[in-house]
Amino acid sequence: MHTSSKLTKEFTKKWVKGLQICCSSKKNMDVLERKKKIKLCADIALASAKNATTSWSIALISEAKKEGENEILVDNLLGPESPFKQQKTIPLMSACHKRVRSKKILKRSCSVGQRMKKMGPPKSNLAIYIAKTLVKKRTQVLQRLVPGGESMDEFSLIKEALDYILSLRVQVDVMRSLAHAAEVSNQSDPNVFG
Amino acid sequence: MAGDDDPTSLSSDWTFNNPNDLTNTSSNPIWDHHPTNSQNLGAFCDMNMQNNANASSSSLGFWKGNLVAPPRNLDMCWGPTDTAIKRGGMFLPPAASAMLPHSSSQFPADSGFIERAARLSSFSAGSFEDVINPFGNLHESSLSPYPSRRQVQPQDGFVGNGFKSASSEGSKEMARTVDYATNDGHQRIQGGSSFSGNNLPGETEFSGGGDENSNEGLGSKKRRSDQDTDYNHIKRSPQTPSEVTKNSNEGQQNGENNPNSVANANKSSGKHGKQVSHSSDAQKEEYIHVRARRGQATNSHSLAERVRREKISERMKFLQDLVPGCNKVTGKAVMLDEIINYVQSLQRQVEFLSMKLATVNPRMDFNLEGLLKKDIMESRFGPSGSLGADMAMPYTLNQSQMAIMQGGISGVGRSSDAVRRTVNSHLVSISGGGFKDPASQAPSTWDDELHNIVQMGLNPSTPISSQNLGSTPPGHLKAEP
Numbered sequence: 023m024h025t026s027s028k029l030t031k032e033f034t035k036k037w038v039k040g041l042q043i044c045c046s047s048k049k050n051m052d053v054l055e056r057k058k059k060i061k062l063c064a065d066i067a068l069a070s071a072k073n074a075t076t077s078w079s080i081a082l083i084s085e086a087k088k089e090g091e092n093e094i095l096v097d098n099l100l101g102p103e104s105p106f107k108q109q110k111t112i113p114l115m116s117a118c119h120k121r122v123r124s125k126k127i128l129k130r131s132c133s134v135g136q137r138m139k140k141m142g143p144p145k146s147n148l149a150i151y152i153a154k155t156l157v158k159k160r161t162q163v164l165q166r167l168v169p170g171g172e173s174m175d176e177f178s179l180i181k182e183a184l185d186y187i188l189s190l191r192v193q194v195d196v197m198r199s200l201a202h203a204a205e206v207s208n209q210s211d212p213n214v215f216g
Numbered sequence: 217m218a219g220d221d222d223p224t225s226l227s228s229d230w231t232f233n234n235p236n237d238l239t240n241t242s243s244n245p246i247w248d249h250h251p252t253n254s255q256n257l258g259a260f261c262d263m264n265m266q267n268n269a270n271a272s273s274s275s276l277g278f279w280k281g282n283l284v285a286p287p288r289n290l291d292m293c294w295g296p297t298d299t300a301i302k303r304g305g306m307f308l309p310p311a312a313s314a315m316l317p318h319s320s321s322q323f324p325a326d327s328g329f330i331e332r333a334a335r336l337s338s339f340s341a342g343s344f345e346d347v348i349n350p351f352g353n354l355h356e357s358s359l360s361p362y363p364s365r366r367q368v369q370p371q372d373g374f375v376g377n378g379f380k381s382a383s384s385e386g387s388k389e390m391a392r393t394v395d396y397a398t399n400d401g402h403q404r405i406q407g408g409s410s411f412s413g414n415n416l417p418g419e420t421e422f423s424g425g426g427d428e429n430s431n432e433g434l435g436s437k438k439r440r441s442d443q444d445t446d447y448n449h450i451k452r453s454p455q456t457p458s459e460v461t462k463n464s465n466e467g468q469q470n471g472e473n474n475p476n477s478v479a480n481a482n483k484s485s486g487k488h489g490k491q492v493s494h495s496s497d498a499q500k501e502e503y504i505h506v507r508a509r510r511g512q513a514t515n516s517h518s519l520a521e522r523v524r525r526e527k528i529s530e531r532m533k534f535l536q537d538l539v540p541g542c543n544k545v546t547g548k549a550v551m552l553d554e555i556i557n558y559v560q561s562l563q564r565q566v567e568f569l570s571m572k573l574a575t576v577n578p579r580m581d582f583n584l585e586g587l588l589k590k591d592i593m594e595s596r597f598g599p600s601g602s603l604g605a606d607m608a609m610p611y612t613l614n615q616s617q618m619a620i621m622q623g624g625i626s627g628v629g630r631s632s633d634a635v636r637r638t639v640n641s642h643l644v645s646i647s648g649g650g651f652k653d654p655a656s657q658a659p660s661t662w663d664d665e666l667h668n669i670v671q672m673g674l675n676p677s678t679p680i681s682s683q684n685l686g687s688t689p690p691g692h693l694k695a696e697p
Contacts, residue, residue: 058569167563
């Protein structure tokens with residue numbers, strides 16, 4: 023998985039950089055704040071490591087930017103590329119969303135009509151209908167999970183979810199190893215933070 | 217899917233399972249000429265035969281995929297296909313068709329054969345992956361959560377099991393084969409839709425074997441296209457259009473594309489545009505000829521949706537590899553469920569780890585970054601020196617931690633002790649390279665760490681929390697000066 027190792031390196035670099043920016047800005051933070059910052063840095067680093075190639079990364083960054091205080095951090099962390107893209111993608115996403123919504127409305131109207139027509143074998147219909155509903159519900163849940171998923175149709179949602187899972191894995195691995203290393207160094211050398 | 221694995225047995229399969237297959241002998245050499253196609257054909261033939269001795273519709277649906285995918289195969293000479301073939305709904309496999317043109321009379325009367333052949337040829341063209349998917353899905357999801365309209369049709373026998381004979385009409389079968397189920401194999405296979413103008417090129421050629429056939433086919437096609445079938449030209453492969461035209465040439469249908477495209481254009485122009493863009497977005501540069509199954513709504517929406525689902529099922533395959541434990545999972549809903557669970561668990565892990573890091577490193581000044589980076593770059597979490605052994609730790613640690621964390625982050629002193637004990641037990645059990653000593657002194661180490669940190673006064677301004685694994689921030693923080 024050479025790509026994931028690249029991603030790992032990218033992510034690590036950006037994350038650490040972000041963390042440094044973070045702690046340079048604020049010295050006194052309680053744990054929860056720190057945690058938030060850490061997570062934020064991690065998320066942004068992950069998203070930026072993708073170089074805005076995927077829509078979830080764009081969505082993630084734009085979400086992070088919405089909060090004023092994070093903006094500086096985000097900008098510093100990302101550099102020039104992503105913010106530009108973000109401006110572009112906002113109309114894109116809204117357009118996408120509209121298109122998806124209109125498609126859904128169309129589909130719904132069509133499918134309703136079709137369902138009315140095809141009451142022939144009710145059993146299979148019902149089963150199918152149930153199955154469809156299940157799938158719909160789950161895709162909705164997935165949409166909520168994946169950043170920026172609301173404005174995606176099913177197909178791209180799955181694609182994004184795939185990518186997102188990969189990146190999340192990388193993120194988890196890196197964080198875990200860092201946490202572990204921190205623990206180890208704590209144990210071995212208590213002066214590390216001195 | 218024995219057939220999938222047994223391309224070489226094509227000829228044997230054909231002869232074996234196709235008593236009606238007159239063209240077995242003749243087709244064999246044809247197959248040889250088109251090894252790829254034959255392979256596919258064999259694979260599919262095998263399946264088809266097993267499922268359906270005279271599978272007509274089943275193979276049809278499957279075939280459609282084939283027909284579409286390998287444009288070159290469609291280049292068969294449907295012209296020569298005679299009425300006999302048409303009657304049987306036989307579809308000469310596109311690959312075979314090239315060879316068959318002159319042996320039309322020998323074409324098997326089995327429509328299923330034709331369908332299969334068409335499918336195989338089309339599949340060989342290159343969308344094998346797609347083909348495989350349908351097969352995989354065939355077995356998996358007999359009840360696929362797909363639009364009911366597709367399933368309701370009697371011809372939609374393909375569900376999950378591929379090749380049930382949908383219908384026995386000759387031309388209809390042909391149409392059916394062309395019917396491109398979208399994602400799942402059964403969808404593809406559904407060849408149940410009446411096809412009017414949407415016959416795949418091969419089909420058109422096929423039906424065009426005899427003029428009557430072709431005429432009939434055409435007529436039916438046109439009628440159908442007006443009525444039911446919708447033909448979405450989704451760009452699948454650049455070859456397909458040309459192939460289609462070639463095939464249609466035989467059966468006087470140059471225009472098999474034309475009627476199809478006309479039908480499509482009439483019905484799904486807007487959608488087609490979307491489809492095209494969508495498919496192009498999907499990084500798939502192929503034309504997917506989608507045919508509605510018989511009795512199904514043939515508007516562009518359903519067809520487009522089917523194609524989309526086709527792609528989705530492909531993606532699901534990828535996701536299956538990603539998400540652990542998904543190999544046996546079949547069905548879209550369950551897969552989605554697994555994916556959701558996995559994403560949620562990963563996100564929770566991130567939360568947990570960030571909390572852990574927040575507690576471990578009060579100043580977030582990660583001096584370890586160099587360490588960590590080095591380790592990551594070098595070993596990718598593989599064993600590397602002492603750290604390598606330590607790496608094994610977090611995985612178990614994290615599991616216990618995760619469990620605890622999820623129990624409640626606000627976990628307090630009590631939980632921290634429990635966590636520590638768990639961690640210690642893990643430490644002891646793992647006792648990696650550099651961990652032996654700490655592991656042995658595990659219980660005390662943590663407390664020592666805490667004390668050390670506290671005493672060092674690493675950061676008087678911020679509360680110090682040692683390895684409480686993120687589960688004791690408030691308690692410990694308050695406790696310590």
